[in-house]
Each structure stands twice: as structure tokens, then as C-alpha cells.
Amino acid sequence: MKWDEFFVTGDPMIYGADVSIVLTMVGILFYLTKYKKWKWLWDEWLTTVDHKKLGIMYIVSAVLMLFRGGVDALLMRTQLAVPEAKFLDSQHYNEIFTTHGTIMIIFMAMPFLIGLINVVVPLQIGARDVAYPYLNAVSFWTFFIGAMLFNISFVIGGSPSAGWTSYMPLASNELSPGPGQNYYLLGLQIAGIGTLLTGINFLVTILKMRAPGMTLFRMPMFTWSSLVTMVIIIFAFPILTVALALMTFDRLFGSHFFTLQGAGMDMLWANLFWLWGHPEVYIVILPAFGMFSEIISTFSRKTLFGYKAMIWSMLLIAGYSFLVWVHHFFTMGSGALVNSVFSITTMAIGIPTGVKIFNWLFTMYRGKIQFTTPMLWSLGFIVNFVIGGVTGVMLAMAAADYQYHNTYFLVSHFHYVLIAGTVFACFAGLIYWYPKMFGYKLNERIGKWVFWIFTIGFNVCFFPQYFLGLDGMPRRVYTYSEESGWGPLNMVSTIGGFMMGIAFLVLVYNMYYSFRFAKRELTGDAWDGRTLEWSTPSAMPPFYNFAKIPEVTGLDHFWRQKQAGKVEKLTANELKPIHMPSNSGVPFIMASFFFVAGFGMVFDWMWMAIVGLIGVFGTLIYRSFEYDDGYYVSVEEIIETEKISK
Amino acid sequence: MMRRLKPFLPFGLMMAVFMLSGCSDMIVLDPKGPVGEEQKDLIMYSIWFMLFILLVVYALTAFIVYKYRDRKNHKGYDPDNEGSHLLETIWWIIPIIIVIALSIPTVKSIYSLEGPPEESKDQKPLVIHATSVNWKWVFTYPEQDIETVNYLHIPEDRPVLFKLTSADSMASFWVPQLGGQKYAMAGMETELYLQADEQGTYEGRNSNFTGEGFTDHTFDVMAMSDAEFEKWASETKAEAPELTKGQYDKLMLPGHVKEMTFSSTHLDWVDHSKNAEYALDARERLGYEEKIPHSRAAKEEKKKREEEMKKQEESESHGDSHAH
Numbered sequence: 001m002k003w004d005e006f007f008v009t010g011d012p013m014i015y016g017a018d019v020s021i022v023l024t025m026v027g028i029l030f031y032l033t034k035y036k037k038w039k040w041l042w043d044e045w046l047t048t049v050d051h052k053k054l055g056i057m058y059i060v061s062a063v064l065m066l067f068r069g070g071v072d073a074l075l076m077r078t079q080l081a082v083p084e085a086k087f088l089d090s091q092h093y094n095e096i097f098t099t100h101g102t103i104m105i106i107f108m109a110m111p112f113l114i115g116l117i118n119v120v121v122p123l124q125i126g127a128r129d130v131a132y133p134y135l136n137a138v139s140f141w142t143f144f145i146g147a148m149l150f151n152i153s154f155v156i157g158g159s160p161s162a163g164w165t166s167y168m169p170l171a172s173n174e175l176s177p178g179p180g181q182n183y184y185l186l187g188l189q190i191a192g193i194g195t196l197l198t199g200i201n202f203l204v205t206i207l208k209m210r211a212p213g214m215t216l217f218r219m220p221m222f223t224w225s226s227l228v229t230m231v232i233i234i235f236a237f238p239i240l241t242v243a244l245a246l247m248t249f250d251r252l253f254g255s256h257f258f259t260l261q262g263a264g265m266d267m268l269w270a271n272l273f274w275l276w277g278h279p280e281v282y283i284v285i286l287p288a289f290g291m292f293s294e295i296i297s298t299f300s301r302k303t304l305f306g307y308k309a310m311i312w313s314m315l316l317i318a319g320y321s322f323l324v325w326v327h328h329f330f331t332m333g334s335g336a337l338v339n340s341v342f343s344i345t346t347m348a349i350g351i352p353t354g355v356k357i358f359n360w361l362f363t364m365y366r367g368k369i370q371f372t373t374p375m376l377w378s379l380g381f382i383v384n385f386v387i388g389g390v391t392g393v394m395l396a397m398a399a400a401d402y403q404y405h406n407t408y409f410l411v412s413h414f415h416y417v418l419i420a421g422t423v424f425a426c427f428a429g430l431i432y433w434y435p436k437m438f439g440y441k442l443n444e445r446i447g448k449w450v451f452w453i454f455t456i457g458f459n460v461c462f463f464p465q466y467f468l469g470l471d472g473m474p475r476r477v478y479t480y481s482e483e484s485g486w487g488p489l490n491m492v493s494t495i496g497g498f499m500m501g502i503a504f505l506v507l508v509y510n511m512y513y514s515f516r517f518a519k520r521e522l523t524g525d526a527w528d529g530r531t532l533e534w535s536t537p538s539a540m541p542p543f544y545n546f547a548k549i550p551e552v553t554g555l556d557h558f559w560r561q562k563q564a565g566k567v568e569k570l571t572a573n574e575l576k577p578i579h580m581p582s583n584s585g586v587p588f589i590m591a592s593f594f595f596v597a598g599f600g601m602v603f604d605w606m607w608m609a610i611v612g613l614i615g616v617f618g619t620l621i622y623r624s625f626e627y628d629d630g631y632y633v634s635v636e637e638i639i640e641t642e643k644i645s646k
Numbered sequence: 647m648m649r650r651l652k653p654f655l656p657f658g659l660m661m662a663v664f665m666l667s668g669c670s671d672m673i674v675l676d677p678k679g680p681v682g683e684e685q686k687d688l689i690m691y692s693i694w695f696m697l698f699i700l701l702v703v704y705a706l707t708a709f710i711v712y713k714y715r716d717r718k719n720h721k722g723y724d725p726d727n728e729g730s731h732l733l734e735t736i737w738w739i740i741p742i743i744i745v746i747a748l749s750i751p752t753v754k755s756i757y758s759l760e761g762p763p764e765e766s767k768d769q770k771p772l773v774i775h776a777t778s779v780n781w782k783w784v785f786t787y788p789e790q791d792i793e794t795v796n797y798l799h800i801p802e803d804r805p806v807l808f809k810l811t812s813a814d815s816m817a818s819f820w821v822p823q824l825g826g827q828k829y830a831m832a833g834m835e836t837e838l839y840l841q842a843d844e845q846g847t848y849e850g851r852n853s854n855f856t857g858e859g860f861t862d863h864t865f866d867v868m869a870m871s872d873a874e875f876e877k878w879a880s881e882t883k884a885e886a887p888e889l890t891k892g893q894y895d896k897l898m899l900p901g902h903v904k905e906m907t908f909s910s911t912h913l914d915w916v917d918h919s920k921n922a923e924y925a926l927d928a929r930e931r932l933g934y935e936e937k938i939p940h941s942r943a944a945k946e947e948k949k950k951r952e953e954e955m956k957k958q959e960e961s962e963s964h965g966d967s968h969a970h
Contacts, residue, residue, distance in 0.1 A: 002941070002942075004940075004941050004942045005938050005940070005941045008940050009940065010940070010945070090858050090859070090860075090861060091858050091939050091940075094855075094857070094858065094860075095939075158938070158939050158940040161857070161858075161939060162855075162857070163855050167815075167816055167854075167855070168816075169814065169815060169816070169832065170815040170816065170855070170856060170857055174926055174936060175780070175814060175815060175857060175936060176857070176936075176939075177936050177937070177938050178938030178939060178940075178941075179938075180939065260814065260832055260833070260922045260923055260925075260926055261922070261923050261926060263833070263922075264922075266816055266831060266832070267831065267834075270816075300714070301716075301723075301725055302723075302724070302725045302726075302727065303725065303726055303727070303728040304728070305727070305728060305729055306728075306729045306734050307728065307729070308729075309729070309734050309738075329829070331818060331826070331827050331828050331829050332828075332829050332831075332836070333810075333828055333829060333836035333837070335760070336756050336757045336760045339756050340752070340753045340756050340757070343749065343752050343753065343756065344745070344749050344752075344753075347745045347748060347749060347752075348745060350741060350744075350745060351738070351741040351742055351745060354737065354740075354741040355734070355737055355738055355741070357703065358706075358733075358734075358737040359734075361703075361706055361707060361710055362710075362730075362733065364710050364711065364714055365710050365714060365727070366714060366722050366723060366724040366727045367714050367723065367725075368714065368716045368720055368723050368725075369711060369714050369715045369716055370716050371715070379707070379711065382703070382707060383704070383707060386699070386700060386703050386704075387700070390695075390696035390699055390700060391696070393692070393696065393745075393748065394689070394692045394693070394696060397688060397692055397748060397752040397755075398752060398756050399684070399685060399688055399752055399755030399756045399759055399826075400685055400688045400689045400692065400752070400755075400826075401826070402685065402759070402825070402826020402827055402828070403674045403682075403685050403689065403822065403825075403826040403827075405818070405826070405827060405853070406818055406820070406827070406853035406854055406855075407853065467672060469674075470672040470673075470674045470675055471671070471672040471673055471674070472672075472673045472674060472822040472849075474820075474851065474853040475855075476855040476860065477860065477861040478861050479861060480861075
């Protein structure tokens with residue numbers, strides 16, 4: 001391998017990125033050393049197994065990835081603002097839309113939601129941590145390392161450029177040689193391990209660790225949606241693992257699963273990809289539905305409307321999610337019967353989704369609606385998501401889809417569901433549970449500005465794209481001619497995109513502003529909430545969450561207790577020592593070996609891959625012989641933490 | 647009131663823009679043949695349904711959010727109102743009815759688009775093989791025994807049966823004003839019926855991402871009268887140069903070319919729907935190797951490609967035109 005193939009060269013923007021990456025790293029190292037923070041970093045964060053801290057790290061990583069993916073998006077929008085622009089060349093543009101899609105789905109949306117699930121779900125079910133805290137740390141670190149491996153591609157070796165769907169044979173060695181596509185395969189593979197482990201971990205946590213009295217049908221809706229999501233993850237992710245492995249064999253070891261030669265089947269990749277990929281979109285939307293259910297109910301000061309219908313519709317959606325993947329390639333020529341069947345199953349998903357929309361609306365009916373920022377995002381979700389929903393039904397009609405497929409109509413549709421659904425939920429959930437994580441609320445005034453700028457920008461950006469699609473503009477073109485007439489709407493769209501960028505900056509400013517000036521919460525119940533996570537006495541729950549595990553008597557247990565004026569006060573004599581898991585540095589070290597192995601495979605340096613894999617197995621073996629049963633928190637320490645007067 | 651309704655303003659405005667702008671400006675909604683016509687009808691049918699759904703949801707949202715906002719003298723608060731069998735049954739049933747109403751015409755259209763258009767069922771369709779090679783289209787007229795690159799001539803009012811395949815990446819053959827697309831895949835053949843009812847030139851393209859040259863992976867379709875088409879075909883057969891294997895192998899290299907015309911076809915020696923490896927073999931024969939993007943070699947090759955394209959354009963402007 002030559003140097004000009006190892007470092008990406010020739011573009012001033014890339015050099016700028018090189019410099020800023022080096023400067024940032026030097027800055028971080030300097031800060032940690034000067035303020036003697038290394039030990040703090042290791043003890044408090046790198047070795048933690050606390051679900052709340054892992055959740056926060058997930059969310060911080062996701063916000064960073066949102067920035068990265070957002071910059072990608074704005075670069076694309078800049079290039080498309082005017083016809084025949086020369087801002088990016090074709091190869092560069094292709095790399096950017098590939099990384100934008102991959103990062104936003106795999107490294108932004110999923111970790112953001114998993115982060116919130118991590119923070120909230122154990123608290124909502126009255127548990128002290130997840131079922132497998134150590135495994136939870138492995139999940140986070142493999143995700144993080146996978147994300148980092150994928151991200152360095154743009155300065156070292158070059159980014160993948162075959163689209164986030166990586167259709168074969170385009171993504172094969174013959175048509176896309178070099179490390180780029182390998183980064184995609186290895187980055188997703190390593191991060192995928194973490195996701196699958198999360199799926200297992202939270203399934204067991206929710207099924208086995210609920211507080212006494214919390215039957216399945218007394219679980220908060222966000223916990224329910226997380227449970228269903230975990231089931232989808234457990235069924236869907238192995239498909240991705242296998243598909244990625246097969247393509248890795250094709251690229252590194254010369255097999256012919258999907259290649260042009262040796263009777264490979266490129267359609268098989270498309271099928272496997274979407275057999276995972278469609279459930280994947282429900283993995284990122286169901287937790288969003290759960291969050292909106294919580295938020296709408298809280299700020300309407302009212303019980304969720306049609307609780308059971310909400311659960312059944314979610315289960316129905318989860319089942320359907322595995323029966324619709326063919327709608328991603330109606331144009332593959334599968335024949336009339338196949339297309340008809342998948343048209344109908346796809347449209348049928350609209351039924352339970354529609355039911356949910358009406359249930360949310362009727363949760364507000366006869367309520368007392370407070371327009372807090374999380375509630376604004378939820379209302380914005382209903383209004384915007386419906387547009388994504390109805391255009392989804394339009395796309396489901398295969399005969400019409402032949403005209404929408406591969407156009408901006410599709411691009412607009414999936415941004416309307418993924419942004420108005422998932423991203424709105426991430427923002428709403430982050431703001432809603434912010435006091436639980438940091439002990440203070442984000443400023444509401446600035447928050448409302450963020451909401452309005454973002455929502456208006458979002459519509460200005462994506463609504464015109466429906467018309468661009470109907471006017472025949474295909475997705476993934478890096479430029480277009482003046483005569484096409486697509487110029488004006490693209491310009492409008494770009495303006496909207498930059499509005500969303502500004503809103504993101506204001507959001508980050510709000511985090512800084514609130515960190516400095518926000519009033520600190522004195523109780524654990526910042527929003528007059530309904531579910532158990534709000535019942536902890538302190539704003540931020542202690543590391544063991546609950547000094548005494550609550551006993552649940554019904555849905556919205558905490559709210560009903562408050563209504564009845566029967567919130568229990570903790571007394572010293574009912575406390576018992578609490579069993580907690582020990583911190584461990586092994587997950588972080590194991591993930592670092594994964595990085596070595598992944599990097600070696602990306603560049604086809606097998607010696608390095610083998611060293612990395614030996615490290616991975618070494619840490620696994622080490623862990624198997626580690627006899628650590630955790631430790632007990634003494635009653636004295638609990639009394640001190642909870643500030644109980646004796 | 648206005649303050650609370652603000653969220654709905656942008657959508658109202660945009661809906662208005664959509665309704666006023668007139669759908670016929672957009673090419674998918676301005677079809678020039680029965681296939682596109684059928685798809686347009688289906689699209690418009692669904693749009694009316696969707697606008698109705700949006701209207702219902704927005705009206706309900708506006709009403710509830712306005713009426714039940716937290717304020718002084720708030721009335722009607724009922725914190726334990728947790729469901730209603732009647733209401734929930736209603737909104738299970740209505741979407742089911744809508745899905746049925748949309749499914750029936752959809753399935754009908756899916757089946758009808760598999761064959762030639764109803765109105766010209768009695769005519770024998772013109773068969774054209776369309777083969778995608780990064781980043782050009784090779785069109786073969788087996789009955790006329792001629793071949794074109796990057797442009798198509800078709801007779802109007804007669805169904806055309808496209809037999810689609812690809813020499814390398816998966817492409818999608820799409821002429822929006824004539825009708826929807828279908829994939830072209832190496833080692834496979836898919837079929838697509840289209841028909842033009844009006845004379846004119848329509849833009850066609852590959853709409854499925856195929857790498858660096860994807861944006862210009864386009865072609866023109868010229869629809870003409872039957873007589874004109876027959877004349878063009880026989881002239882081409884008589885006057886255009888023959889396609890040699892060497893020349894065809896060069897077409898297998900990734901890159902763009904100008905329009906070309908030949909009086910023989912590549913089907914004489916290869917059918918890409920049966921042989922997925924031909925293009926890669928040809929590249930090997932010519933000593934071509936795909937370069938790692940960003941490498942110096944890739945940059946040099948890109949430059950070379952651009953120069954060659956320029957040369958082609960120059961030779962064309964010197965009156966060396968093809969039989970169009």
C-alpha cells in the first residue's frame with residue numbers, strides 16, 4: 001500500500017479536517033493531563049457499568065455523530081443548491097451521502113435511542129441496573145469503537161462510496177476497490193455486536209427485573225416500546241451480521257456470494273440487507289413512539305388513551321416489520337403476485353400506526369395541555385409524521401412506486417418519518433429526561449426557539465423534495481443541469497437545511513447556557529411525572545437508583561400515589577445493604593482490540609487483524625476466570641446518600 | 647388562537663402551493679403514454695385520499711390542542727379518561743377501509759403493467775434489449791439487427807418491450823414521461839413495457855446509483871411515426887458501421903461515451919443476461935484495473951477519461967456525426 005492510498009489527500013477541506021482532528025486530540029490530552037483528569041476519566045467513565053453513565057455516553061456520542069452526519073448533509077445541500085455546482089466532485093459527494101446515511105441510522109439514531117433506553121428503562125421498572133451491567137459496557141464500547149473506525153475513514157484510506165445500502169455488485173472489490181467499503185463492513189459489524197448484546201440485555205432486564213407488582217400490562221409505554229424493540233433487534237441483527245460477514249468474505253477472501261463472477265447473486269444482498277433494514281426502521285421508530293406516549297400523557301396531565309390498543313398495535317407493527325422488506329425493491333421485477341402481496345402488507349402497517357396517532361390525539365382530549373418544549377416536539381411529531389406516513393402509503397402502492405422509486409419523493413418520505421419521528425423523539429426525550437441525567441432542565445425559552453427554527457427549517461428543506469421527486473429528480477445525483485428546472489426548489493431545500501443546522505447550534509448553546517445558569521432541581525420530580533423514574537428523592541438518582549425497591553400497584557403508579565397524597569417516605573430501618581456490580585476496564589480494552597482487528601481487516605493487513613482478534617479472545621478468556629461477584633453498599637452509606645435523618 | 651395554530655401554518659401554505667402550482671408541471675404527472683398515464687391516475691387517486699387523511703388529522707389536532715390547552719377556567723378536564731371501545735373501533739375500521747380502497751386499484755395496476763397496454767394489445771410489441779454498462783446504455787434492436795448507444799428511437803402508438811440487463815452494476819431503466827422504472831441486473835433479464843402516444847424527445851436515465859459516473863448515466867428517447875422509425879431503421883442497417891468485438895469491449899470500460907450507432911448487434915457474441923462476467927473479462931483483456939479512489943492513479947485515470955470525452959466531442963463538432 002502506498003502513502004497516497006493510505007492518507008486521503010488533495011482536498012483542502014480534508015486537510016482542514018486533519019488539522020482540526022489533531023488539534024482536538026492534543027487539546028483533550030492537554031486538558032486531561034493538566035487538570036489531572038486521567039484517573040477520573042478511567043474510574044468514572046471508561047470502566048463504569050452504571051446504566052445511567054453508559055446511557056449518557058451513548059447520548060454524547062450520538063450528538064457528536066449528529067454533528068458529523070449533519071455536516072455531511074449540509075455539504076450535500078451546498079453542492080445541490082445550484083445547478084452544475086463545482087463545490088464537490090462526484091466521488092466526494094458519493095462518499096458523503098454514504099457516510100451521512102450510515103452514520104445517521106447506525107451511529108446517531110440507534111445509539112441516541114439506546115442511550116435514552118439505558119438511562120430510563122431500569123428506572124421506569126424500578127430496577128437498580130440492567131440484568132447484565134458488564135455486558136452493557138461491552139455493548140457501549142463496541143458501538144463506540146465501531147463508530148470511530150467508520151469515522152476515521154474520511155482522512156485515512158477514504159470513505160465508502162457505494163451508498164448506505166451498499167448494493168452489490170457495485171460494492172464489490174471489482175467495482176469499489178480499496179479500504180472504503182471495508183470500513184463500512186467492519187464498522188457496522190463491530191457496532192452490530194453491541195446492538196445485539198443490548199437487545200438481549202434489555203429483553204432480560206425488562207422481563208426479569210421489574211419491581212414487584214409491575215405486571216407486563218402495568219409497564220410504562222416507553223418500557224413496552226423498548227421491549228418490543230429489543231425483540232426486533234434480536235431477530236433482525238443476526239441477518240445483518242451474516243450479510244456483512246458474507247460480503248466481507250467476498251471482498252477479503254475472494255468468495256462469490258454476491259459478486260458478478262462465480263454466479264454470485266447481487267439480489268441476495270439486497271434481500272438480506274432489507275430483511276434487516278426494514279425492521280431496523282422500526283427499531284428506530286418504536287422507542288420514539290414510546291417516548292411520545294410518555295410525554296403526551298405527562299403534559300396532558302392525563303392517562304394514556306387506549307393503553308392496550310397502543311401495545312397491540314406496537315406488537316402488530318413489530319410483526320409486520322418482517323413482512324414488508326420487498327417494498328424497497330418493487331422494481332426488481334419480482335412479478336405481479338409478489339409485488340401485490342408486499343404492497344398490501346406495507347399499506348397494512350399504516351393501520352396500527354394510524355390507530356396510535358388517534359390514541360395520542362385522544363390522550364390530549366379532556367386533558368390539560370401544557371406547552372413545554374418536550375410537548376412541542378411531540379405535537380410537531382404528530383403534525384409532521386403524518387405527512388411521512390401518508391406518503392409512505394403512497395410509496396407502498398407498487399404500481400405507483402415504479403415512478404417514485406430512487407427519486408427525491410422517496411428521500412423526502414423517509415426524512416419525514418426519520419426526522420419527524422426519530423429525531424424529534426430524541427430531542428423530546430433528551431429534554432424531558434435531561435433533569436434526570438444532569439439535575440437541571442434545559443432552558444425552555446431557548447428550547448422553544450430550537451423547536452421552531454428546526455421544525456420550520458425541516459419543512460422548508462424536505463417538503464419541496466416531494467415535488468422534485470415528481471419532477472423526476474433521482475436521488476444520489478451529485479449535480480443537475482440548468483434545463484432540468486430543479487434549481488429553485490433545490491435552493492429552497494438548501495436554505496431549510498441550513499436552518500436545521502442553526503437550530504442544532506442553538507440546541508448546543510442551550511446545553512452550555514443551562515449548564516451555567518439553569519436552576520438546579522431540588523426533587524426528583526422535575527415535570528410532575530407519572531412513572532417510577534420520577535419517584536427518586538434526589539434529582540439525579542444515586543448509582544443504585546432506589547434505596548428501597550418500590551412496590552407497584554397499577555399503571556402510572558407514582559402519579560396515582562401523588563394524587564392520593566400517599567407518597568411513601570423512606571425510613572432508615574427498612575434499608576438493607578444493596579448488592580451492586582463492580583466496575584471493569586475489560587470492556588474498554590476488549591473494544592480497543594476490536595479496533596485493532598477491524599483496522600487490520602480494513603487494510604487487508606492480516607497480521608494486524610490476527611493480533612487484534614487474539615486480544616479480543618484474550619480479554620474474553622480473562623473475563624471468564626475473573627471471580628468478581630460485585631460488592632455491597634452498606635446501610636450507613638445509603639443513609640448518607642439519601643440524607644435520611646436517623 | 648393564531649399563536650396555537652402556528653404549527654399548522656406552514657403545512658397549510660405548502661398544501662396551497664401544491665394545489666395551485668398545477669400538477670402538470672411535474673413530469674411524472676405529465677405522461678406521454680398509457681403506462682405513465684395509468685400510474686399518474688393511481689398517484690392522483692392516492693393523493694386525494696392522503697389529503698383527506700391529513701385534513702382530518704389536522705382539524706382534530708387543532709381542535710383538541712386549542713380546546714384542551716391548560717388555562718384559567720379550564721373545562722372538561724378528565725384525568726382518568728383512558729379509552730373508549732366505540733372510538734377505538736372506529737379508528738381501527740376506517741384505516742382498514744382506506745387500505746382496501748387503495749389496494750384494489752393498486753393490485754389491478756400491478757397486474758396490468760406486467761403486460762402491454764390494454765389499448766394496443768393486438769399489436770406486436772417492438773422488442774429492444776437495453777443493457778447498462780457503467781455509465782452508458784446499449785440498446786439492441788434484434789429484429790432490425792441494429793444497435794445504438796445512449797439514445798433510442800421508438801415508433802409511437804406501439805408497445806415497446808424492453809428486455810433489461812446489465813453488464814456490471816445494478817441499474818434502473820427509467821423514462822419518467824413514458825412510465826415507471828425497472829432494474830437491470832447482470833446475469834438476469836427483466837421485462838418492461840412502455841409506449842409513447844406522442845411524438846417527441848423524452849429523457850431517460852439510470853436512476854439506481856452506480857458509482858462515480860452515475861449522474862450522467864442518461865439517454866434520450868425519440869418517439870416518431872411508424873414510417874419514420876422504419877426509415878431510420880433501414881437506413882441505419884444500410885449505412886452505419888458494423889459493431890466489432892474490439893469496439894464493444896472498449897465500451898465495457900467504465901466511462902461515458904457520446905451517442906453511437908451500429909448496423910450489427912452484440913447479441914451475436916454475448917448476452918449479458920446469461921453471462922455476468924463478460925464486462926469484467928473484457929476489462930482484464932484490455933488491461934484495465936479499477937483504482938482505489940483518492941489514489942494518485944485514480945486521479946490520473948479520471949483526467950484521462952475527461953480528455954477522451956473532450957476528444958469525442960471535438961470529433962463530433964467536425965461534422966463526423968452519427969446516423970441520427
